[in-house]
Amino acid sequence: MVVKKICMMGAFAVGKTSLVRRFVHSIFSESYQTTIGVMISKKKLTLAEQEFELIIWDLEGRDEFTDFRSSYLRGVSGVIFVVDVTRPHTLTVVRQLREEVRNHIGEIPALILLNKADLADQWRLDAATLELLEDEGCTLLHTSAKTGANVEEGFLALLRSMTA
Amino acid sequence: MGMLVLECKPGPVFTALNRIPDWFLQIHSAPLGADSVLDVAAIFPFIAHFIEDAEVFWRNPVEARLGSGIWTELDEQGNQHQLEAYALQYQNSRILLLVDLTASFDARHHVYQRAREIALAQERLVMSLQRQQRKLQLQIQGLLARDESLHAIAERVRQHASAVMVCRPDGSVELLNQALMDIYPVSGNNGTRAEHSLLKQWVNEAEALYPEIHRVIETGASWEGEFESSAGSDKKWVRLLIGPVLDQEQRVTHLVCVANDISGLREPAIELERVTDYDFTTQLPNRRHFWRVLTRAIDECRASGEKLVLLYLDVDHFKRINDSLDHQAGDLLLGTLSSRLRSNIKKTDFIAHLGGDEFALMLRTSQRTLDLLPVAERLLKVVRQPLVVDGHNVSITASLGIACFPEHGNDAVGLMKRADLAMYHAKQRGRDQHLMFSRSLDEAFFNRTVIQKDLGNALSGGELRLVYQPQICLGANSFLRLEALLRWHHPVRGLISPAVFVPVAEESDLINQIGNWVLEEACRQARQFMDRNIQVVMSVNVSARQLRAGDFVQRVQQVLADTGLDPSQLELEVTETTLLDNMETRAESLQQLQELGVSIALDDFGSGFSSLNYLKNLPVDRLKIDQVFIQEIPHDEESKTITASVVKLAHELHMTVVAEGVETWDQLRFLQGIGCDYVQGFLLFRPLPPEEIGAVFASLASLRFDS
Ligand SMILES: Nc1nc2c(ncn2[C@@H]2O[C@H](COP(=O)(O)OP(=O)(O)OP(=O)(O)O)[C@@H](O)[C@H]2O)c(=O)[nH]1
Ligand SMILES: [Mg+2]
Numbered sequence: 126m127v128v129k130k131i132c133m134m135g136a137f138a139v140g141k142t143s144l145v146r147r148f149v150h151s152i153f154s155e156s157y158q159t160t161i162g163v164m165i166s167k168k169k170l171t172l173a174e175q176e177f178e179l180i181i182w183d184l185e186g187r188d189e190f191t192d193f194r195s196s197y198l199r200g201v202s203g204v205i206f207v208v209d210v211t212r213p214h215t216l217t218v219v220r221q222l223r224e225e226v227r228n229h230i231g232e233i234p235a236l237i238l239l240n241k242a243d244l245a246d247q248w249r250l251d252a253a254t255l256e257l258l259e260d261e262g263c264t265l266l267h268t269s270a271k272t273g274a275n276v277e278e279g280f281l282a283l284l285r286s287m288t289a
Numbered sequence: 290m291g292m293l294v295l296e297c298k299p300g301p302v303f304t305a306l307n308r309i310p311d312w313f314l315q316i317h318s319a320p321l322g323a324d325s326v327l328d329v330a331a332i333f334p335f336i337a338h339f340i341e342d343a344e345v346f347w348r349n350p351v352e353a354r355l356g357s358g359i360w361t362e363l364d365e366q367g368n369q370h371q372l373e374a375y376a377l378q379y380q381n382s383r384i385l386l387l388v389d390l391t392a393s394f395d396a397r398h399h400v401y402q403r404a405r406e407i408a409l410a411q412e413r414l415v416m417s418l419q420r421q422q423r424k425l426q427l428q429i430q431g432l433l434a435r436d437e438s439l440h441a442i443a444e445r446v447r448q449h450a451s452a453v454m455v456c457r458p459d460g461s462v463e464l465l466n467q468a469l470m471d472i473y474p475v476s477g478n479n480g481t482r483a484e485h486s487l488l489k490q491w492v493n494e495a496e497a498l499y500p501e502i503h504r505v506i507e508t509g510a511s512w513e514g515e516f517e518s519s520a521g522s523d524k525k526w527v528r529l530l531i532g533p534v535l536d537q538e539q540r541v542t543h544l545v546c547v548a549n550d551i552s553g554l555r556e557p558a559i560e561l562e563r564v565t566d567y568d569f570t571t572q573l574p575n576r577r578h579f580w581r582v583l584t585r586a587i588d589e590c591r592a593s594g595e596k597l598v599l600l601y602l603d604v605d606h607f608k609r610i611n612d613s614l615d616h617q618a619g620d621l622l623l624g625t626l627s628s629r630l631r632s633n634i635k636k637t638d639f640i641a642h643l644g645g646d647e648f649a650l651m652l653r654t655s656q657r658t659l660d661l662l663p664v665a666e667r668l669l670k671v672v673r674q675p676l677v678v679d680g681h682n683v684s685i686t687a688s689l690g691i692a693c694f695p696e697h698g699n700d701a702v703g704l705m706k707r708a709d710l711a712m713y714h715a716k717q718r719g720r721d722q723h724l725m726f727s728r729s730l731d732e733a734f735f736n737r738t739v740i741q742k743d744l745g746n747a748l749s750g751g752e753l754r755l756v757y758q759p760q761i762c763l764g765a766n767s768f769l770r771l772e773a774l775l776r777w778h779h780p781v782r783g784l785i786s787p788a789v790f791v792p793v794a795e796e797s798d799l800i801n802q803i804g805n806w807v808l809e810e811a812c813r814q815a816r817q818f819m820d821r822n823i824q825v826v827m828s829v830n831v832s833a834r835q836l837r838a839g840d841f842v843q844r845v846q847q848v849l850a851d852t853g854l855d856p857s858q859l860e861l862e863v864t865e866t867t868l869l870d871n872m873e874t875r876a877e878s879l880q881q882l883q884e885l886g887v888s889i890a891l892d893d894f895g896s897g898f899s900s901l902n903y904l905k906n907l908p909v910d911r912l913k914i915d916q917v918f919i920q921e922i923p924h925d926e927e928s929k930t931i932t933a934s935v936v937k938l939a940h941e942l943h944m945t946v947v948a949e950g951v952e953t954w955d956q957l958r959f960l961q962g963i964g965c966d967y968v969q970g971f972l973l974f975r976p977l978p979p980e981e982i983g984a985v986f987a988s989l990a991s992l993r994f995d996s
Contacts, residue, residue, distance in 0.1 A: 130334070137405045159405050161371065162359030165335050180334045186405065199338060212412055249416060 126169075126176040129287060130200050131280075134226070135207035136218040137186025140240040143270035144207065145183050148280055153271050160185045163197060172284055179280065195229045203234040203287045205279065210239050210267075211247040216254055234286040235263070238279050242267040295329060297347075297383040301340060303327050312389040315364040329387070335360045336374055336385075343376035347383045359390065415551065418528060419513070422547045425451055426511070426532040429545045433534045439464050452548040458533075458541045460488035472527065472550045473520045488544065491529055494518050509533045509541050515551060526552045579641030579649055583701045586639075586651060587694055597694040598661060600650040601708035602630070602668065605686045605720040607646035609866060614681065622676065622683065629671045649708075665689055665723035673721070686721035688712050697726045707731075717792060719917070740793045743779065748802055752778050755810050756976035759985055760828070760947055760969040763961050769986050770947075770967060772828040772862070773811035774976045775803070795832060804835040805844065812852040812859060814979055819858065823986045828860040828890060833867040842881045849885070856886030862913065864892045879908045890947065894935065904942060911966075912939045916950025919970075923955045933963045940964070 133141040142160050146152050149166045164183040169176065184197060198204075204226055206219045219237060226233070237258065239250070259265060264282065268275040291310035295303040305325045317332050330337035339357040346355040357374040364370055375386040425446075432442050439455070443464045446453040452469035456462045473487065495502045495516045505512040511532040518527040528551045534543040583599070590597045604610075604626070611619040623646070630648060631640055639651040652664070672687040690712025698704035707726040715724040724730075747753055753775060760770035777785045794800040808829055815827035835841055849856055861882060868875040879889050890911035891904075904912075914935055921928035932948070939946045948960050951970030960968055974985060 138409055157406070160361065162361060163335060164361040164363075164369075165333075166363075167334070196342065197338075199341065212416075214412060 126178055128178045128180060129202040129284070130180045130182065131203045131205060131283060131287075132182045132184055132198060132201050133205050133207060134184055134219075134222050135186065136209070136212070136215040139186065139207045139209040139212070139215050140270045141183050141186065141205075141207050144205075144238065144240060144268065144276055144279070145181050147270045147273055147276045149181070151273075153273075155271075168280075170281070170284060172281065172288065175288075177284060177288075179284070195225075198226065198230055201230070201233065203236070203283045205283060206235060206237045208237060208239050208250070210241050210250050211244050213249050213251060216250055220254075220258075234283060234289075236279060236283045236286070237263050237265045238268045238275075239265055240268050240270060242274060243269040243271050292389075293387040295327065295385040295387070297340075297343070297385050301330070301344075303329050303385065306384075310389070312364075312370060312391070313387070315366065315368070316362050316370060318365065329385070333360075333362065333372075335372075336387075339374050339376075343374075343383075343385065346376050347378060350378045353377065415515075415528070418549055418551065419530075422451060422513070422528065422530045422549065425449065425453070426530050426545050426547050429453065429455065429547075430532055430534050433543055433545070450549075452546075452550075454487065454546040454548070456488055456544050456546065458544060460486065462487070463543065469548065472525060472548065488546070491516075491518065491527075491531075491546070495529070506531060506533070506544070509535055509539065525550050579639070579643065579651075580701060582639055582641075583649075583651060583704070586653060587699075587701055587704070590653065590694055591699070593655075595653055595655050597704075598652040598654070599692050599694070599704050599708045600652070600665065600668070600723075601690040601692075601705070601712045602648040602650065602672075602687050603689075603712050603716070604646035604672070605688055605716070606866060607685075610683060610685060611646075613872075614683070622685070625676060626672060626685070629674070630668060633667055633671050649705075661691060661725065665691060669721065669723060688715040688720050689723035690715055690726065691723060692726040717788070736789070737793055740785070740790050741797070744777075744790055744794055744799055744803075747777055747779070748799075748806060750780075752780065753803065753806065754778060754978075755807065755814065756978055757814075757827075757982055758969055758976040759974040759982075759989075760967040761973050761989070762967055763965060768824045768826050768858075769982075769989065770826045770828060770860075771815075771982065772969065772976075773807060773814075773830070775807055775830075776976075795834065798834070800832050800834050801838060804830075804832050808845070809848050809852070812848050812854045815858055816852045816854045817979075818982060819854070821983065823983055825982075825986075826858050826860055826888075827854075828862055830862045830892065831867070833864075836863065836867055836875060836878060837871075842878055842885070845882060845887060846885060849887075857888070860888045860890050860911070862890045862892045865894065868907070876907055883908045883910075904938075909944060911945050911947055913947040913949055914965075916970075919948050919950045919956055919960075920952070922959050929959065932960070932965075936963050936965050 133145060135141055137159060138157055142158070142164065143153060145164075145166050146154075149168045160183060162185055166181045166183065168179045168181065170179060171177070182197060182201070206222060207215075208219050209215045223235070226235070239255075255265060264286070266275055266279050266282065268279050270276060291312070292307075293310055293313055294306040296306055297303055303326065305321065305327050309321065309327075321327060330340055335357070342357075343355060346352075354375045354377040357376075359371050359373050362370045362372055369391070371390045373388050373390055375388070377384050377386065429442060429446065432445070433455070442455070443466070446464075446466045449466060450468055452466065452472050454462060454465040454469055492502055492506070495514055498516050499512075499514045502512055502514070511530065513528070513530040515526060515528045518525055528549045530547045532545045532547075533541045534545060536542050586597055589595070610622070614622065623642070627640070627642060627648065630650070634640060634650060634652070637653065641649050643649050650668075669687060669689060672685060676683045676685065690708045690710065692698060692704050692707035692711060694704055697707045707730075710730050711724045711726040714730050715722050718724065754777075755773045756776055757771040757773055760772060762768075762770070775787050775791070777787070777790055779785050791800070794803055808831075811827050811829045815825055818825045831841075838844075845859075845861070848854075849859065863875075863879070868879075883889060888910040889908060890913055891907070891909045892913045893915045894912045912935060914932055918928040918932050922932065923929065936946045945966040947967040947969060948956075948965050949969050951957055951960065951968045951972050953972060956970075957968060957972060977985065
């Protein structure tokens, strides 16, 4: 079995923990319980007849109260950046985080999840910025931790790009 | 709780050096390997990761220990555990500690949770504002496009909550509404000039953050953004939307500008905290905010080896002052106090209003020893400065408790508790002073609980006694005045001072029982003296609780009847504090007591509320000047002046004056000189057991003070 470490990153309250809980335990909760420090979960997956264990580091949300602990990135094989589609600011945060990750460990497989896609009526992201990101070669995926849409696909997509 | 201590041998192999704590078993219940080997790196990927840092540390331990940072694990029940690991070296062994911080984590979690919820709410507000602005701008654009008259448009937006300005591309104003003038007070004699330059001002101000703004506007596109803007002498954060109105040839004819003051919503991080976590009375951070800052600062100081000092300030008798003023005046007082405090600390120091009359200050320093005395003195001094609120002269004092990190506590909760405890003891020692926490205070605190327990038995066990301190008349009077003072002979701990146990008793109903006992015992004793032809007036202290009890007057009446003491030979001593919680009702009770023939003395006069005015309306026969003034005599001119004027004023109001705490002949001579009526103090007599009073009475006839 191959063990891979991945990190969930993004602004606070974008749904990082919710995505992990959906993926690992198939549950969702409407109530917001902010994460402090790191929460680590494990999940076994099979891809192309190969067994993997994902060690998922759910990092606390980025805000003005927390600093970026670059040591958490050590040994990471891939990063999932999470954006809340109802909050334009969270996209800015992800762009900053991408920069920081790149500066610390260079190019690694990454994925941007546009989460809370179930709240399409409250969509507030700037289309031009998204296009820019796609142009830069980012993979964007619309997900919902609430409905489960694309959640498993997201993690699998990252795993695929990590093993490619 | 409890921690897991592991030794790390090359491999790495971890062996447990102590019993596996319960929390660990909740997370991971598998049994220990042979020889207490525990594969923590496999159990906790976080540890596997941390070991790499720990290895570096063990090879070269530059600090005492290395912390991993906090991480969260779910136990088998699904509960969250907040854990932290520490690497340290102990006698050449590599030690790894695992600690479960969950219990102490609640407060911190709460703080973060709230902070993030608030930030989320702010974000939502800004977004909804954005929608409103766009809507309004579109409406106005539509009206302009349909050639609606400017007057009609002005009418539509006149009362709108968003600021509106319609101008020509050169900035000349066509219309603006009230909300705009609320943000930008039209200055001076020539308003139009100011308005004229507003567009330019905005563009210049926004440029720093949005360099593209010129281009966007010139090309006839709409622009929106948030920036800091000068409004009169103020700086405000403004959210601005500028939308062009184009004619058929696609030329810009007008610019529709919609602005809102969002200083409250979208200031930089620090400022944002200001609005959400600030106290509006004092304009200071509130308790929640302070908690966060303190927690973070302690973490930082722990890492950097800095020292941190926490000062906890509580206004003395605030309730009483506050009650005597109206609500707004109380707020004003706090506001003034806060700005005084703030202007007396360094910019880098931190002050918060914790609520009510409590303030906390946090100072950080890299100096090993910081001389706190001048700081504390300075703060108390600014509090003491006289204040006029609502036409009243108010003088306030405060008590200050000090605790230092890391000596007195190594987390926020511990430190706050210690500073609070020190403050409490500063109050106990007479207020208007500061006190640094010391271990003995903790002991004193422990004592309190013991006292509370034993005091219950003291009364029934006959451990309480009264002693009597004579008050000597400086004029001619054949009555010996005695103040009844309480003593507690604890069977194990010996004599316990009333200064120690009365405050404890005052926290419960015990003070009532004790107070009643004192009253009865003093009256009984006075009656006995009279029976032996020793003419006395017995003075008895009455607590606030006793006076508050509805039946106090009847009780006094009953005691007098039971003992057969003439009411004129009983005097009740109340303090200002006792009265001020409900002046009218208290005055009424005192009046009734006076009507019985009992006289009333006001104790500790001068130490608290400064206004002498209310004295006129109080049924008081005697004033007892606080000993703090007497002690300063004859060196301190101010105390002399105060004492002299209190005597004068009392006489004008037909009251007599007792000076307490007289210890020197100089003091006695001064008091005699200003016509003080009675003196009491160690210079003359200590408190005496009843057996000795007879001799005092006999000897007094021959005493002369005019030597
Ligand atoms: N409607 C909707 N709500 C979601 C979704 N994902 C998360 N949420 C909600 O968003 C809030 C935040 O979710 P979390 O998963 O705690 O966010 P987080 O990114 O882990 O937050 P931090 O730990 O504070 O950084 C919660 O109230 C969730 O119920 C989603 O896909 N749709
Ligand atoms: Mg989370």
